[in-house]
Amino acid sequence: MTRRNRSGQEGFHARQQTFSFLGGQESPPLVSPPREPEMPAGADAPGRADESPASPGERSWAAARLTEGFEADRSRAATPEVWPLDGGILAEGDAFLQELEAAADLEELGRVARECRRCPLREGCRGVVFGEGDPRAFMMFVGEGPGQTEDEMGRPFVGRAGQLLDRWIALLGLKRHQVYIANVVKCRPPGNRTPLTEEMRACWPILRHQLRLIRPRILVCLGSPALQALVHPGARITRLRGNWLERGDIRIMGTFHPAAVLRDPTKERAVHEDLRRLRAEYLRIAPRGGG
Ligand code: URA
Numbered sequence: 671m672t673r674r675n676r677s678g679q680e681g682f683h684a685r686q687q688t689f690s691f692l693g694g695q696e697s698p699p700l701v702s703p704p705r706e707p708e709m710p711a712g713a714d715a716p717g718r719a720d721e722s723p724a725s726p727g728e729r730s731w732a733a734a735r736l737t738e739g740f741e742a743d744r745s746r747a748a749t750p751e752v753w754p755l756d757g758g759i760l761a762e763g764d765a766f767l768q769e770l771e772a773a774a775d776l777e778e779l780g781r782v783a784r785e786c787r788r789c790p791l792r793e794g795c796r797g798v799v800f801g802e803g804d805p806r807a808f809m810m811f812v813g814e815g816p817g818q819t820e821d822e823m824g825r826p827f828v829g830r831a832g833q834l835l836d837r838w839i840a841l842l843g844l845k846r847h848q849v850y851i852a853n854v855v856k857c858r859p860p861g862n863r864t865p866l867t868e869e870m871r872a873c874w875p876i877l878r879h880q881l882r883l884i885r886p887r888i889l890v891c892l893g894s895p896a897l898q899a900l901v902h903p904g905a906r907i908t909r910l911r912g913n914w915l916e917r918g919d920i921r922i923m924g925t926f927h928p929a930a931v932l933r934d935p936t937k938e939r940a941v942h943e944d945l946r947r948l949r950a951e952y953l954r955i956a957p958r959g960g961g
Contacts, residue, residue, distance in 0.1 A: 751918045754903050755874040770875050776805045779879055783856060789872035791857035791865075796821050801852030801880060808956045809842075809948070810850040810886035811835065812877070813927065814895040815865045821858040826851045827928075834928035835892070838941065842949050850884050852877060854899045870899050881920075887955055889920050890948065893927030912944045914951070921955075923948060 761767040766788070773779035780800040786792060799816040802825055811827075819829030827835045839846055855865040855873045865873075877899065881889075891897045897905035900922060901915055907924050915922040925944040926937045 753874075753878060753900065753917070755871050755899055756878075758871070759875060761875075767875055770879055773879060773883070776801075776880065776883055779876070779883065783876045786856070786873075786876070789857075789869050791815075791855060791859060791869055791873075794860050795858040797824055798856045799824055799826050799853065799858070800856055800876075801826055801850060803846070803850035804848055805850070805884060807848065807850035807884055807886055809844070809848075809888040809890065809952060810852065810881075810884060811839075811890045811892060812896040812900065813851075813853045813892045815853050815855040815862075816858040817862050817929075818858065826853055830932060831928040834932060838928070838945055841942070841945050842952065844952075850880075850886065852880055854895050865895055867898075867903070870895065874899065887920060888948065888952060889917075889922045891922060891924040893924075893930060897924045911940065912947065914947070921951060 759767070761771050766782075766786070769782050770779065773782055783800050784798045786798060792798070795816070799820050803810075813827060813831075813835075816826060817829050817831065820826055820832070826832070835851070836846055839849060854870050854877060856876060857873075859865050859869065889900060891900055891907075894905065894907045897907055897910060900917070901910065901924070905924070907926060907930075911924045911926060913923065915924075923944060925941050931937045931941060
């Protein structure tokens with residue numbers, strides 16, 4: 671099994687709170703966030719609006735937001751890690767959550783997760799699509815939720831979008847079994863619609879514990895819902911894709927969802943740019959020959 675090269679860790683810890691400014695109302699306010707630059711009109715539009723291209727104004731807003739966050743947070747002491755969907759989740763007194771949190775490895779977590787009935791999605795699908803890959807992967811991909819093929823096969827990203835994702839992983843010089851692949855929600859939303867915030871929140875403890883157990887160093891968010899779960903509730907892929915973001919010692923990058931690229935192949939060029947940056951970072955921090 672591949673051992674992790676933690677040599678870059680100190681640098682990452684020094685920037686541990688980089689993204690507290692993106693914590694938003696739904697994250698526990700461990701530190702008071704610096705004043706945020708104003709969003710351009712329509713910047714917080716939810717859902718499928720991420721298909722529209724970002725205006726130059728929106729891009730510079732995102733850049734300013736990133737820069738301001740980096741500047742403002744450098745002086746902060748490290749605090750425990752928080753995530754956008756953490757708010758309102760208390761394991762105390764909730765036997766199912768306690769069981770999830772107690773899972774010592776992915777196998778056990780998968781077994782508990784498959785019993786989940788915390789939201790109505792489970793009623794409308796065949797089963798829980800937990801995720802798959804190297805349990806010690808350096809790089810982890812997070813999509814939004816299983817589609818029909820994934821629901822039928824019980825595996826993430828195995829339909830048309832998954833075949834494209836496989837090609838992207840190959841462009842990174844990796845094999846599918848060397849990374850970990852999961853989704854924000856583990857049950858197929860009806861008609862493949864975008865998962866609702868309540869559904870993402872209900873499912874979040876599973877992904878959160880997957881992250882704790884796998885401890886990836888690079889997290890790739892495929893589309894807006896993944897960015898919203900892992901970076902900020904108002905994040906949109908058109909504005910943040912291709913930027914390096916950080917949480918704890920995890921480097922996070924958003925890129926277009928493969929399904930969005932299948933619908934609009936002109937987006938693939940941007941994805942290839944993002945893959946180049948991902949590859950460079952992977953080579954910088956991953957152990958030689960490791961997954
Ligand atoms: N789309 C996703 O977001 N996840 C999958 O597993 C398949 C398609």
